[in-house]
Amino acid sequence: MDRGSELADFLRTRRARVTPEAAGLPPDARPRRVSGLRRGEVAQLAGVSAEYYTRLEQGRARNPSPEVVEALAAALRLDLSEREHLHNLLAKPARSERRAPAGPQRVRPGVRLTLAALEHVPTFVIGRRTDVLATNRLAREVTTDFEALPARHRNLARYLLLDPEARERTVEWERAASETVATLRLDAGRYPHDRLLADLVGELMVRSPEFGTWWHDHRVLRRTHGLKRYRHPLVGDLTFHYESFPVAGEPDQTLCVYNVEPDSETAHALTLLGTWTADR
Structure with missing residues (x-):
């Protein structure tokens, strides 16, 4: 860059x-x-x-x-x-002029235990370039099973912009996708010589019709909290209030928790979803 x-x-x-x-x-x-x-x-x-x-x-x-x-x-x-x-x-x-640290990011065991402990709500760990580093079971059910994908495909921007299922499941897809592009822009400012980020941007520029417009408007965003809405094929519409927390001691890792209102339709739907998919 x-x-x-x-x-x-x-x-x-x-x-x-x-x-x-x-x-x-x-x-x-x-x-x-x-x-x-x-x-x-x-x-x-x-x-x-x-x-x-x-x-x-x-x-x-x-x-x-x-x-x-x-x-x-x-x-x-x-x-x-x-x-x-x-x-x-x-x-x-x-x-x-620094580069992103070499090598894949790793999620330490204690953080994975945190994801397991939060089994009642979807929880993710997001790394550089919006890479999805770890998920719990409900996170995989609400979005996609990132951990079953090839390593280079475990990326939130790639999922939202290139996977047709993401458009069907993500309510207000355009807003969610454009905000994700803005987080990539912020990463590019921090690590201008990150080759993996440059490769991802190049792929999205070629394969996503919308990416170029959003990339060139130079919007930047650091997600901290907000509203997320999904449409699940089994349990219908889901509304989450997400909060993001930096993982202490782990540069460029963020814990994202999708909270739900107690006794809400989403809370009941997640309980059903957890029961129906418990053996997966």
């Missing part, structure tokens, strides 16, 4: 969505040739010169101070995920 072009595209797409009115700028009668903010307006809001911001957006100015980065983030109305991504793209070479 070319960090200069990535930074330029990210800054351009972020300023294009901020209107002068939303930024608190006074009315300007001059004709506007760009959607959103002009470069000079971003510079004004961030307290830097227009020349400096232009060089920054063109990838010709490196290592801005933390204060400048935060001022740019405020000017562009960046959320927490976008701020993290901007810091990654502007990081010093010693940090930004």
Whole structure:
């Protein structure tokens, strides 16, 4: 990944969505040739010169101070995920040029015991590139049996974008799939030379009709909590309130728990599903 072009595209797409009115700028009668903010307006809001911001957006100015980065983030109305991504793209070479650690990620036995203990709700461990590192039985029943797939296919983005069953089972598939692409973008900012990530992006670009559009809008997202809805062929619609937790001592591993409301239709459906599939 070319960090200069990535930074330029990210800054351009972020300023294009901020209107002068939303930024608190006074009315300007001059004709506007760009959607959103002009470069000079971003510079004004961030307290830097227009020349400096232009060089920054063109990838010709490196290592801005933390204060400048935060001022740019405020000017562009960046959320927490976008701020993290901007810091990654502007990081010093010693940090930004790093590669993802070599070798497959492993889930330690204690974490697997946690998944087994949470047998009443679907639970996953997600790694770099949205790789699915471990699942419990209900997770496999609600989505797919990742652990039965070849190792390179145990990937959430690949499942959502390339497996026809994922479109049938995932309610609001487009939202779920586009958000997963945004998490890949965040990973790409952290590990710009991750060959496995580059291979995955290349495959999805060729095989998924939607991936290219979502990838090129430069949206980034770190999932922390939210709503997930699925449609299971045996028990019908399921609604989960998911929470994500970093696995202590394991970089780039996240424990995802799909919680359910007590005594809800989903809770009863999961009980049935667990009973019917107990011997698998």
